[in-house]
Amino acid sequence: MTARALMVAAPRSGGGKTTVTLALLAxxxxxxVxxxxxKTGPDYIDPTFHAAITGRPGLNLDSWCMNPALLATVLHAATQEVDVLVVESAMGLFDGLVAPQGARGAPADIAARFGIPVVLVLDVSGQGQSVGPxxxxxxxxxxxxxxxxxxxNRVASARHASLTQGAVQAAGLEVLGTLLRQPGQPLPERHLGLVQAREHGGLTDWLEKLADKAEQELDLDALLAAAQPLPNLQAAMQGGMHSMLxxxxxxxxxxxxxxxxxLYxxxxxxxxxxxxxxxPFSPLADQAPDPSCTACWLPGGYPELHxxxxxxxxxxxxxxxxxATQHPVHGECGGYMVLGQGLEDAAGTRHSMVGLLGHSTSFxxxxxxxxxxxxxxxxxxxxxxxGACLRGHEFHYASVLEAGADTPLATLVAGDGTALGPCGGQRGNVTGSxxxxxxxHLTFL
Incomplete structure (x- = not known):
């Protein structure tokens, strides 16, 4: 049976996409079902909440970093043994790079390419009939x-609901749910987004309450009906794995x-x-990589907090x-910070790190x-x-205090074509940035 899909999107970040997505999934x-x-775009944290509900890997779809064949391959993987796939958009629905069309990193690129219907989440706080236009x-x-x-979303009262619902219906669109405003912040945040799902001791109870709210305030039957079958992805997947790292x-x-x-x-x-x-191994539990392994990967995260x-x-x-004397070790972002000589925490206290690369960083x-x-x-x-080209992103607040003398890992260019110069470092078997x-990055198919 072909999986059906819908996308939860909004005009901007912070409008309630994640809350609606998690409520709908739960x-x-x-x-x-x-x-x-x-999740569209480069995001680690929201997919972990998705995975906590679905019991399936949280996957990302990015039209700038991934060529169409790889997008189809990831989407196909996300639909295995699934009846309904909910795609949560990043940022605003049409937000992305200026060009190229269809490969801007915008959520709309994914919706258009695969014919995924969009459920638009509108934060109506402070608005009435203006939500219609x-x-x-x-x-x-x-x-x-x-x-x-x-x-x-964030409807204040029954009168407010009536005003906004009428405006949307006058615009020729169906209202699929009306979520009443709740006091407080549903999920705590920190500098890189939501606090990780793994750190929420009460996550199960919170998700149960969110499911209750969805049953009361979302039209689940209408949302299910809005989901549409995906096209046959097999032909579009041809060559997709060639772009996978x-x-x-x-x-x-x-x-x-x-x-x-x-880790994506x-x-x-x-x-x-x-x-x-x-x-897996845990540096925070003072564990070393298993010596029988042939490579070590230090993902990003929050080493500055620890x-x-x-x-x-x-x-x-x-x-x-x-x-590292025998095998390759690579660190991304937070992993790169830990591979350096030192890390300055938020209070300005310097802590000695592993020292396999020569740089030092500061939070x-x-x-x-x-x-x-x-x-x-x-x-x-x-x-x-x-000479190999890779596509991805940067998202960090830490800065480099001392660059060190290591050979640069790569030369960076921003998504808009701006040259950013060398990045990271490599020394022997150790690399990071x-x-x-x-x-x-292979030629788009």
Missing amino acids: ALKRRG RVGAA IAKGFATWQPDVHVAGVVL PPPGQRIAVAEDDAFSF GHLALFWRQAGAELV AAKLAAAHTFKEGLTQF ARRKLNLGYRQATLEAECVLGPK FFHVLAQ
């Missing part, structure tokens, strides 16, 4: 993007705990499908240093670095041969 699962989820504008902006209906080793030691958790679901899934084994504990993790530091001297990146490798390494890789 309520449909309660009904016995086999639900799956995906907003809904109509989004519904007519791009002809190949179908807005199936609207969910009104190959496994860095046969047995990959992967740091996994509250400090290291930002599609990488882990396809590395396993390629025959690799992922062997710098003192990592500095005192002597078994981890010594074990990783020994491991006290914050500067937001955010955006798409294309990286060209300066030399052969665990990520690929010299603030750059997060999503896929190899």
Whole structure:
């Protein structure tokens, strides 16, 4: 049976997409529907909440980083043994790079390419009938993007509901739910987004309450009816795996705990499908990588919040240093910070890190670095041969205090074509940078 899909989108970030997505997933699962989820754009945290509900890997779909064949391959993986796939959009529905059309990184690219109907979440706080023109504008902006209906969020009262519902219906759109405003913040946040799902002790109870709210305030039957079958993805997948980053080793030691958790679901899934084994270990528990592994991957995360504990993790530091004498070690963002000489926490206290690369970083001297990146490798390494192009992103507040003298890992270009110069470092078997890789960059098919 072909899976059906719908996309939950909004005009902007912070409008309630994640709340609506999680509520819908939780309520449909309660009904016995086999639900799956995906997130457009580069995001680690929301997919972990999706996975907590669905029991399936949280996957990402990104039209700038992934060519069409790889997009189809990831989407196909997300629909296995699934009745309904809910795709949560990043940012606003049409937000992305200026060009190229259809590959801007915008959620609308995904909706248009695969014919996924859009449920538009409108935060109506402070608005009345003005929501009608907003809904109509989004519904007519791009002809190949179908807005199936609207969910009104943060509705203040029955009168407010009547005003906003009438305006949306006058715009020719169906109202698929009216979520009443709730006091307080439903999920706590920190500097890189929501606090991780793994850190919520009461997550199960919170999701049950969210499912209750969905049953009371969303039209679940109408939302299910809005989901449409996906096209046959088999032909579109031709060559998709060629763009996937190959496994860095046969047995990959992967740091996994509250400090290291930002490993993309599609990488882990396809590395396993390629025959690799992922062997987790916890630096925060002072564990070293399993010496039987053939590579070590230190994902991003929040090492700046655990710098003192990592500095005192002597078994981890010594074990990783020994491991690196024989096998490749790669660190992304937070992992890169830990591979350096030192890490300055938010209070300005410097903590000694592993020291396998020469740089030092600071979370006290914050500067937001955010955006798409294309990286060209300066030399052969665990990520690929010299000259290979990778696509991904940067998202961090940490800054480099001391650059060190290591050979740069890659040369970066921003998504808009702006040259950003060299990044990261490599020394022997050790590589790292603030750059997060999503896929190899091959010619778009």
